[in-house]
Amino acid sequence: MYGNTAIAEAAIRAGCQCYFGYPITPQNELTEYMAAHLGRRKGCSFVQAESEVAAINMVHGAAAAGVRTMTSSSSPGISLKQEGISYIAACQLPAVIVNMSRGGPGLGSIIAAQSDYFQSTRGGGHGDYRTIVLAPASVQELADLTHKAFDLADKYRVPVMILGDGMLGQMMEPVEFQHKAPSKPPVRSDALGGAKGRSSKIVKTFTSNPIELEEINWSLFRRYQLIKSNETTFENFMTEDAKMTVVAFGISARIAKGAIKSVRANGLKVGMIRPISLWPFPYDAIKQAAKKTKDFLVFEMNMGQMVEDVQLAVEGGADVTFYGRPGGVIPTPSEFARVISRNYLQKGLK
Numbered sequence: 001m002y003g004n005t006a007i008a009e010a011a012i013r014a015g016c017q018c019y020f021g022y023p024i025t026p027q028n029e030l031t032e033y034m035a036a037h038l039g040r041r042k043g044c045s046f047v048q049a050e051s052e053v054a055a056i057n058m059v060h061g062a063a064a065a066g067v068r069t070m071t072s073s074s075s076p077g078i079s080l081k082q083e084g085i086s087y088i089a090a091c092q093l094p095a096v097i098v099n100m101s102r103g104g105p106g107l108g109s110i111i112a113a114q115s116d117y118f119q120s121t122r123g124g125g126h127g128d129y130r131t132i133v134l135a136p137a138s139v140q141e142l143a144d145l146t147h148k149a150f151d152l153a154d155k156y157r158v159p160v161m162i163l164g165d166g167m168l169g170q171m172m173e174p175v176e177f178q179h180k181a182p183s184k185p186p187v188r189s190d191a192l193g194g195a196k197g198r199s200s201k202i203v204k205t206f207t208s209n210p211i212e213l214e215e216i217n218w219s220l221f222r223r224y225q226l227i228k229s230n231e232t233t234f235e236n237f238m239t240e241d242a243k244m245t246v247v248a249f250g251i252s253a254r255i256a257k258g259a260i261k262s263v264r265a266n267g268l269k270v271g272m273i274r275p276i277s278l279w280p281f282p283y284d285a286i287k288q289a290a291k292k293t294k295d296f297l298v299f300e301m302n303m304g305q306m307v308e309d310v311q312l313a314v315e316g317g318a319d320v321t322f323y324g325r326p327g328g329v330i331p332t333p334s335e336f337a338r339v340i341s342r343n344y345l346q347k348g349l350k
Contacts, residue, residue, distance in 0.1 A: 056084030066191020103328030111328030
């Protein structure tokens with residue numbers, strides 16, 4: 001399947017009941033698949049909204065009503081959704097947001113890029129909040145992490161973002177779905193469903209009492225600390241004897257794996273740490289790696305965003321070098337192999 005359609009099918013199998021979207025390349029296949037398949041299922045609804053702003057606010061309403069809900073877009077469209085994501089986080093509601101990112105800034109291009117790392121991992125909107133951010137590197141992971149995203153959203157009552165890119169969305173690979181669509185869509189017990197027989201509930205984000213708002217923020221903070229403890233995920237690739245460690249995520253990690261295999265064949269001891277959760281970021285894993293590897297090479301398809309997190313992780317205990325291609329330029333494994341080899345030899349590693 002194409003990556004975009006794999007996400008859509010995985011979402012349906014995860015019990016997604018409501019999808020709200022607005023067309024933007026390169027994720028339109030996801031919206032089209034939802035239009036064709038979700039709307040036919042009993043109790044489910046697909047809506048092409050009039051704008052990205054409308055779509056995220058429809059997600060807000062569906063989440064308050066207790067159903068599993070999602071939206072998807074690409075870079076400029078995600079920017080328009082940021083205010084709504086902040087509201088959803090403030091209301092402590094679960095939702096899934098998919099960003100198949102493209103080149104920027106501005107309208108940019110429709111070519112794959114990774115320039116939305118800051119926007120995704122730093123909340124993106126206003127106020128003290130975070131979103132769990134998952135970064136798949138294959139069509140299979142797009143499917144698997146979509147299902148996981150719904151589970152994490154419900155577990156912690158937070159928005160969860162799947163950060164892919166245009167290449168992953170358009171890539172076709174074999175995929176195996178581990179789950180079947182539930183016969184009855186799940187409904188949360190805390191959902192708003194009318195006040196008959198009980199006192200009314202109000203879902204809101206505004207309060208004129210600063211003490212009340214402070215406690216809401218500290219409550220969210222404690223939840224985020226719990227997420228950091230339980231949900232940080234990453235992959236180690238050939239790091240056991242590595243003299244240099246590459247750090248890359250998503251499609252860049254796919255490119256880096258090919259490059260690492262190539263330089264390994266030439267005797268260079270290079271490995272990779274691939275963050276799968278971009279937030280929470282695997283600071284401890286990189287910090288531990290820095291105790292035995294003093295040279296890190298960060299590879300991203302942007303001007304250098306995740307590199308800041310790697311620098312924070314090593315705490316000055318290792319040298320961190322960056323190589324990137326911004327604006328939608330997609331490097332080849334052979335190009336990155338040359339970069340690895342040059343850095344490896346310049347540092348005198350053996």
